[in-house]
Amino acid sequence: MRIAFVVAATLLAAGTLGATQLPPAEPQGPPREVALIGQPRPLPPPTPQHADASVIHGVTVRDPYRWLENPGDPTVQRWIKAQNAYTEAELAAMPQGKSLTARVQQLAVTSTTRSGPILAGGTLFYMQQTPPQPQPVLIAQAWPDGAAKTLVDPNADHGSTAITGYWPSPRGRYLAYGTAEGGSELTTIHVLDVATGKTLGDTLPWAGGGTTPQGVAWDADENGVSYVRFAPPVAGQPVEQFNATLVRHTLGQPATADTVVFGKSYSKVAEYVLVNAPGTAQAAVLAYDGDGGPAEVFLRHGNTFQRVLGRAANVRTAAWVSGRLYAASFQDAPRGQIVAIGTDGKPVPVLAQRDGAIQQIAPLGNGFLVVRSWGPDWWVEQYDAKARFVRKLPLPAQDIGVGEIASESGQDKALISYSGWTTPERWVEYDGKHGTLKTVFEVRPAGDYSKVTVQRIDGTSKDGTKIPVTVLSMAGTTPNGTRPTILYSYGGFDIPIKPGFIGANLAWLERGGVLAYANIRGGNENGQMWHAQGQQLHKQNVFDDFHAAALALFDTHWTDRTHLGILGGSNGGLLMGTQIVQHPADYRAVMAKVGIHDMLRHETAFANGPYNVSEYGTISDPAQFKATLAYSPLQNVQPQTAYPAVLMTTGANDPRVAPWQSRKFTAALQNATSLTQPILLLTRMNAGHGIGAPFSQRVGDTAIGLTFFAQELGLGTTP
Numbered sequence: 001m002r003i004a005f006v007v008a009a010t011l012l013a014a015g016t017l018g019a020t021q022l023p024p025a026e027p028q029g030p031p032r033e034v035a036l037i038g039q040p041r042p043l044p045p046p047t048p049q050h051a052d053a054s055v056i057h058g059v060t061v062r063d064p065y066r067w068l069e070n071p072g073d074p075t076v077q078r079w080i081k082a083q084n085a086y087t088e089a090e091l092a093a094m095p096q097g098k099s100l101t102a103r104v105q106q107l108a109v110t111s112t113t114r115s116g117p118i119l120a121g122g123t124l125f126y127m128q129q130t131p132p133q134p135q136p137v138l139i140a141q142a143w144p145d146g147a148a149k150t151l152v153d154p155n156a157d158h159g160s161t162a163i164t165g166y167w168p169s170p171r172g173r174y175l176a177y178g179t180a181e182g183g184s185e186l187t188t189i190h191v192l193d194v195a196t197g198k199t200l201g202d203t204l205p206w207a208g209g210g211t212t213p214q215g216v217a218w219d220a221d222e223n224g225v226s227y228v229r230f231a232p233p234v235a236g237q238p239v240e241q242f243n244a245t246l247v248r249h250t251l252g253q254p255a256t257a258d259t260v261v262f263g264k265s266y267s268k269v270a271e272y273v274l275v276n277a278p279g280t281a282q283a284a285v286l287a288y289d290g291d292g293g294p295a296e297v298f299l300r301h302g303n304t305f306q307r308v309l310g311r312a313a314n315v316r317t318a319a320w321v322s323g324r325l326y327a328a329s330f331q332d333a334p335r336g337q338i339v340a341i342g343t344d345g346k347p348v349p350v351l352a353q354r355d356g357a358i359q360q361i362a363p364l365g366n367g368f369l370v371v372r373s374w375g376p377d378w379w380v381e382q383y384d385a386k387a388r389f390v391r392k393l394p395l396p397a398q399d400i401g402v403g404e405i406a407s408e409s410g411q412d413k414a415l416i417s418y419s420g421w422t423t424p425e426r427w428v429e430y431d432g433k434h435g436t437l438k439t440v441f442e443v444r445p446a447g448d449y450s451k452v453t454v455q456r457i458d459g460t461s462k463d464g465t466k467i468p469v470t471v472l473s474m475a476g477t478t479p480n481g482t483r484p485t486i487l488y489s490y491g492g493f494d495i496p497i498k499p500g501f502i503g504a505n506l507a508w509l510e511r512g513g514v515l516a517y518a519n520i521r522g523g524n525e526n527g528q529m530w531h532a533q534g535q536q537l538h539k540q541n542v543f544d545d546f547h548a549a550a551l552a553l554f555d556t557h558w559t560d561r562t563h564l565g566i567l568g569g570s571n572g573g574l575l576m577g578t579q580i581v582q583h584p585a586d587y588r589a590v591m592a593k594v595g596i597h598d599m600l601r602h603e604t605a606f607a608n609g610p611y612n613v614s615e616y617g618t619i620s621d622p623a624q625f626k627a628t629l630a631y632s633p634l635q636n637v638q639p640q641t642a643y644p645a646v647l648m649t650t651g652a653n654d655p656r657v658a659p660w661q662s663r664k665f666t667a668a669l670q671n672a673t674s675l676t677q678p679i680l681l682l683t684r685m686n687a688g689h690g691i692g693a694p695f696s697q698r699v700g701d702t703a704i705g706l707t708f709f710a711q712e713l714g715l716g717t718t719p
Contacts, residue, residue, distance in 0.1 A: 041676060042089070045082035047667035054600070057622045061600060061635060065664040069605065071652065076663075080683050083666065087647075087680040091704060094711040100507055101703040107504040108132075108699045111444035113425055117415050119143060119406035120278040121172040123194070124415070125151075127163065134159025134694040138166055138177060140194060143415075144429065144440070151197060152177055162692025164209065167216035167225075168194075170281045174251075176216045176225055178207055183688025184653045185209035186239060189216065189227060191251065204255050206230040210241045210655030210689075211291055211611045215274035217300065220281035224250040226261055226303070228272050241655050242607050243268045246285070248303060262298070262305045263287075269611045277320030277363075278408050284325050286318060292493045292535065292615030297327055299345060308345045314528060316494065319361040321368045322385065322409045326350060328358040334529040338370070338387070351387045357527035359496070362405040364432045365412045369393075371402045373525045375468040376456070376517070378402045378498055380416065382432060391435050395428075396420065399454050399470075401498030415440070419501045421472055422449035447506045451475040459552035462544040465521070465533075469549045471558060472502065472515040484713035485514040485559040487550055491522035491542035492571040493615055494531050504702050510719040511710075514558055518549035522571075536617035537627050543578040550579075550586055562588050565709040569593030570657060570689065571615075573648075577633030577665060580643060589645040589677075589712035591705050594657050594689050597665035599632035600625075606658040637668040645677035645712045649701070651687035659683060677712065 049064035070076055091097060109131045117126045124143040129136035138152040154161040164178040164187045175194050178187035189204040208214035208228040215228040229247045233239040245263035249255065262285065263270055271288040273295070285305055286295035294316065297309035309315055314330040324340040327347075336358030338351040356372030356379065363369075366385035371378065378401050382390040393416075395402070400420035407414035412432045419425045424443035431438070453475050459467040469487075477483065486508065489497055497519050505515060519525050522534025522542045534542040550566070553559050566587050568576045573595015580590055596602050600619055603609040617624035629635055646669055650662040666681040673679060682704070687693060690701075709715065 041678070042086065044086050044670045044679060045079065047079065047671060049671070056600065056619060057625050059625075059629070061629070063601070065634075065667045066601075068663040068667060069601075069658070069660040071659065080663070083663075083681045084683055087682045090678050090680055091707060094707050096710040096715065096717060097703075097707040099717070100706050100710060103507040103510075104504040104699060104703040104706065107445075107447045107506055108695075108702070110424060110446050110503075113443050114139075114427065114441055115404075115417075115425065116166075117404055117406035117417060117427070118166070118168065118278065119408055119411075119415060120168040121170070123168065123172045124406060125166055125168055125175065129695070132695050132699075134696065135162055135692075138163055138175075140175070149197070151175060151192060151194070154179060159694030159696070160686065162694075164692065165214045165216075167218065167276065168278070169218045169222040170220060170279060171222060172279075173222055174200075174218075176218075176227075178214050180209055180692055182653050182686045183651050183684075183690070183692060185655050185688060185691055186241065187214045189214075189225075191225075200251065202249065202251055202253075202255075204229070204249055204258070206232060206239050208244060211608050212241060212244045212271055213273055215246075215272055217274045217276055217283035218281055224248060226274075226283070226300075228274070229258070240607060242611070244270055244272065246272060246274075246305075261303050269613075271611070275318050275320065275325070277323075278406075280320070282320050282323070282325075284318060284320075286315065288614075290614040291611040294330070297325070297341070299325065299341065299343075301343075306345050308341045309339075309347060313339070313347075316524070316528070317358070317360060319363060319368070320409070321361070321363045322366055326361050326368060328361060330528040335527040351383065357524060357530075359524070360402070360405065362407045362414060363409040364407050364414050364430075365410065367432070369405060369407070369414060371405070373496060373498065375519050375525055376470050376497070376499060378418075380405075382435075390432075393430060394435070394437055396423075399423075399499050401500055420499045421454055421470070421502055422452045424501045424503075443501075445501075445503075449502075449506060452502070452506070452509060453477075457552050457556050459518070459545070459548035459550075461541065461548040463541065465541075465545065467545045467548050467552070468519040469552050470499070470517045470519075471553075471556075472509060472517075474509045474512070477509070477512060477514065479557040481557045481560055482563050483512065483514045483559045484508075484563050484565070484709070484715045485516060485553060486565045486567055486709055486713075487516045487518060487546075487553065488567045488572075489518040489520050489546050489549065489575065490568060490570075490572040491520045491534055491546065491575050493522070494524045494528075495571075496523040496525035498525065504699065505706070508706055508709075508715070511716040513709075513713075513715050516549070516553060516558070518546060520545035520549065535615055537624060539616065539627065540631055542575065543582060543631060546575055546579060547583055547586070550583075561586050563713050565589040565591070565713050567591045567593075567705065567709075568595070570595065573597070573657070573662075574599070574633070578631050580646065580669070581633050581636040581638075582631070584641060584643050587644045589647075589709055591647045591649075591708060592662070592665075593649045593701070594651065594654055595648065595662060595665075596657050597632075597661045598634040599628050600635065602658070602661065608656050608658075634665050634668055637665075637672050639672045640674045641672055642675045643669055643673040643677070643679070644675075645679070645708075647678075647680045647682070647705070647708045649682045649684070649704075651689060652683060652685045653688040656689040680708075 127136040360371035403417035576592035
C-alpha cells in the first residue's frame, strides 16, 4: 500500500455501465424521504442484509453485507451495475459537471511531461508522456546532449497496458522493463537490446506487483538477472500476489528454468526493494517483512546474499556511494543517520543525525546528496567523500517537493527533479563542483498559476501535537467563513504529504474554492517518530490530527461545516471513513478513493491484508483488536445518523485494497443515513488501485471529484 494519493490532475471516459434491477430488498425499516430542489431524488439501489457474524476475542461482530465480498456472485454483479448507474445519473444531474470537466481537460493537457529518470553509464532513461496520450513511453537519451529515442510505447492497446518499471544493465547494453494490464499491477518483465531497440525472447511472468515492488538486479556480465517473482500459479488458478522470492534468470533460457536465489521461507508477505548502483553490478536487498516496518539489509555476493543489518537498525532507504552501500538508519535517531557497509559487511557510521528527516540518498562525485524534509519543507544537502557538509542546494526554499535524483558515483553532475504547488515538474542539472543549478527540462502548464497564494496554518491535535496545514487559494480570495474547501491527507505507511503541482485543480481555485493539505502523523515528513505515532495502537492519532486540521480551517475562518469537503485514497480512504463515522456533522462532503473501511476483514479476508500488519497491527492481539474495532468505519456506522454526502470509487482489479471494502461501506451508509445527501459508489471494471491508470481515467477522477464537491459545497459557477 505504499502509495499516496494527491488531488491530482486526472478525465473519466466513463461510459454508461448499465442499470440492472436487483431483486426486492428485505425490509429495512421505513423509507427515507429523499428530494432534490424542485424534483424528487431517486433512492439508491436496495441492499439486503444477511445474518452473518464473527466472534473475535469473545466479541460478536455483525457483518450483514459480507455477501458483497464475492464478485463472482451474479447478484453482486447486478448490485455493482445498479450502483454505477445510480452514481452516473446523480453525477450527470450536477449542473457544473460539463463546465468543470471542460476546464479540467483543458488544464490537464500540458506540454510533454517526464518522470522516473535513471542515469546509467552515460545514458538517461525516463518516462515521457504527451497529453492526452494514454500512457507514457520509455525513452533513452545519451546524457546530456544526445537525441531522445523511444524504446517502448505501450499505447497500441489504447492505454490498458502500463510500464511498471525499468532497469538498465551495468554497461547499458540491455534494458529490462515490466508491463501490467488493466490496473492489476501484476508485472511481466521483458528485455530489449538498447542499441537495436529489439525485444529479446525472454518473458518473465509473475514479476511482482501490488504491494510487492517489482525489482531487477543485473549480473556483472549482463548475461542474466535476479528479479522479484511470485510463486508460479497452479494450473487454472490465478497467481497469488504474495509469497515472493528472488529468482535468477539467464538470458535466452525459459522462465521455467529460473531458480530461487533468495527469500525461500523468508516471509509470505516479504517486500524486496532491490538497490542497484547505476552503471555497475552492485546490488543490495532491503527486505521488508510486510508493509510499513523497517527492512533487513542484504548485500549480494555473486548469487548469494549476506545479511548486514537487522530490523533493529530501522533502515528505510539506501543508495550505493563510491562502492559502499549508504543506508539511512533511524535506530536511536528519529530524523535518520547514515551508515556505510562495504564488501566486508560491517556497518560504519558516516553521518550523524541532523536537522530534517532523511528522505533519500544519492551519489555525487566522491560524495553524496541527502534529501531532507521537515513538515511541508523539503531541501537537498551536499556532502563530500568524508561526509563533511558542502552546501545546501539553491532550490526554492519553500513550497516544493523533491522527486527523483539521477546520478552516479564519480560524476560531479546530478539530475534532480522537483515540483511545487504552482510549479510543474522541473529537472535541473546540479554541478557539485560549482554549486550551480541549470534547468534542463520543465513542463509548460496550460493555465496561469502565478496568482495562486500559499499560506500555512496549524491545527492542534487532541494530545497537543501541532499539525501543519497548507492552504491554497487565488489572490484576493480571503477567509470569509464559507469558502468551499477541500482538505486532503493520507496518514500512514511512512508516506509524506509533500508539495506537488496542483495541475487541473486550478479549476477549483479559479471559482473561489480553497485547497488544503495536512501533514498528519503516520507519514515520515518529520521522521520516524512522526510515523510511529500513527501506527498500530496509535492509529487514532492520525484521525485526530486530520480532524484538528479541519477545525483549524474553521478557526481561521476559511470555511465552515457546511462548506468543507474532504478527500483521501487507499489508507487515506480509511482516513475518510473514520471521519464520516467519528465526526459526521463536521463535513458536508467526503470522497474516498479505493479505501479500506472494514478493518477487521482486511487482514483476514484479502491476500494483501497481512502485508499491512506492521502498520495497522493484527486483530489476533486482543488489545489491537479492541483499538481497531473502535475506529474501523464499517463497524461504527450508526442507524438513522445524519451522514454527509459521500462519493466512493474503486477498481475491480485492485490488488492492494479489496473492491468489496467500498461496496460494504457504501451499503451500510446508504441504509443508515437520515439525510438526503447522496451516498455514491463508482466501480471501474477495468481498473485497479490507480497505479498505471491511463491519462483519461486520471483526468476523469479530478473532473468527477470536483463536480461532486462543487455540487455539495456550493462552488461558484464562474472564475
